[in-house]
Amino acid sequence: MSQLSVRSLSKVFERNTPNEKVALDGLSLEVAKGEFITVLGSNGAGKSTLFNAILGKFLPDSGSVFLDGEDITWQKDYRRARSIGCLFQNPLRGTAPNMTIEENLALAYTRTASKSFFAVHKKDSAYFRELLARLNLGLEDRMKTKMGLLSGGQRQAASLVMATVAKPKLLLLDEHTAALDPATSAQVMDTTRRIVADSGLTALMITHDMELALGCGNRTLLMDSGRVVLDVSGAERAALTPQALVELFRARSGHGLSDRTLLS
Ligand SMILES: Nc1ncnc2c1ncn2[C@@H]1O[C@H](COP(=O)(O)OP(=O)(O)OP(=O)(O)O)[C@@H](O)[C@H]1O
Ligand SMILES: [Mg+2]
Numbered sequence: 001m002s003q004l005s006v007r008s009l010s011k012v013f014e015r016n017t018p019n020e021k022v023a024l025d026g027l028s029l030e031v032a033k034g035e036f037i038t039v040l041g042s043n044g045a046g047k048s049t050l051f052n053a054i055l056g057k058f059l060p061d062s063g064s065v066f067l068d069g070e071d072i073t074w075q076k077d078y079r080r081a082r083s084i085g086c087l088f089q090n091p092l093r094g095t096a097p098n099m100t101i102e103e104n105l106a107l108a109y110t111r112t113a114s115k116s117f118f119a120v121h122k123k124d125s126a127y128f129r130e131l132l133a134r135l136n137l138g139l140e141d142r143m144k145t146k147m148g149l150l151s152g153g154q155r156q157a158a159s160l161v162m163a164t165v166a167k168p169k170l171l172l173l174d175e176h177t178a179a180l181d182p183a184t185s186a187q188v189m190d191t192t193r194r195i196v197a198d199s200g201l202t203a204l205m206i207t208h209d210m211e212l213a214l215g216c217g218n219r220t221l222l223m224d225s226g227r228v229v230l231d232v233s234g235a236e237r238a239a240l241t242p243q244a245l246v247e248l249f250r251a252r253s254g255h256g257l258s259d260r261t262l263l264s
Contacts, residue, residue: 001069003202004031004170009053009063011046011226023049024060025226031170031204036196036217039206040245042257046226047206051172056080068169081111085163087176091155094162097148101139101158102128104147108162131161134198135191153184157191164195171196173205189216210242220245224253 011024023046031037041047053060054067056077064073072080088094095104105128106120120128125143132140135157139150147155156176164171173192177185193216196203207213213220220237222230222245229252232240240248250256 002030002066003033003035003068004029004054004204005066006030006050006054007064007066009050009065010061011049011053011058012061022226024053024063026063027227028063029221029228031202033202034200035219036201036203037205037219037221038213038217039204039221039223040208040210040213040249040257041223045223047223048174049226050223051086051174051204051206054080054170054172055084055086082166083169084172085166085168085170086172087156087159087163087174089175089178091152091159091179095147095155095159098146100144100146101132101150102143104158105131105162105165109165128161128165131165132158134194135161137187151184153180153188156180156188160188160191160195164199164201167199167201169202171201171203173203175206175208178208192216210245214240214242214245222249222252224249229253 006027006029009024009027010022013019013021013023025046027046027050039047052058054065056072056075060073064071066072067080067083086094096107099107102120102125106124109124129140129143132143137154137157139154139158147158150158160176176192177188180188189212192205195201203217205217214237219231219233221228230248246257
């Protein structure tokens, strides 16, 4: 059984207006437990829309989404949040800047466990400390620091711990290192790889970085016009270079990738 099953999902924005946009066009995708998939595609290909549909930010026009065998197509977004961790490009999104790192972690931990949040328990605090120590950023000694005072990279790393603290069934990363400088981005990516591997998480990561897309995880999808136009894994993927991927994309979609998807 797939951990995530997306079946013929369609979404049209601003239907019957001059701005009508087919964001998802009957997209289907089966993701096995423990798979780490990188997702590439031009601007407007529908990548974030796919994530938003999985997160329940809107209802699809047709199709369905199953998580660990459960049909969640009509489930409220806050209910899904208990089993889906997510992280976005903007390090401000999804954290409470006036609360401490420890409180943010406790909130993420209790919310997913559907307990109520009163105070940080000692036992939990020790667990958070251990998770933060694994980042090698010294954040375990700054648990009482307000989240808003951290640098973008520190905050993304802490947010990654928040998104995974309760071992979600699925982790969605939408260009979560795109706003960081190259060195910090590499550090957060390193942390990402480690957390996903250590917890055996099932993860999807959107990126515009070809090298990263091929060098991270075990499967790569290329999206175009709301569809998956390329799905590679195993030996076929291992043999691909970024250049070959660009050529394949052109062959499948009939056009090139947008400028933002750079060959590094
Ligand atoms: N809430 C919305 N209302 C109207 N149109 C939307 C909405 N969300 C997305 N779209 C449109 O749907 C299409 C797909 O957008 P989406 O954000 O999924 O692209 P993307 O692949 O994530 O692109 P990028 O690489 O730029 O982040 C775009 O044309 C976008 O303008
Ligand atoms: Mg996007």
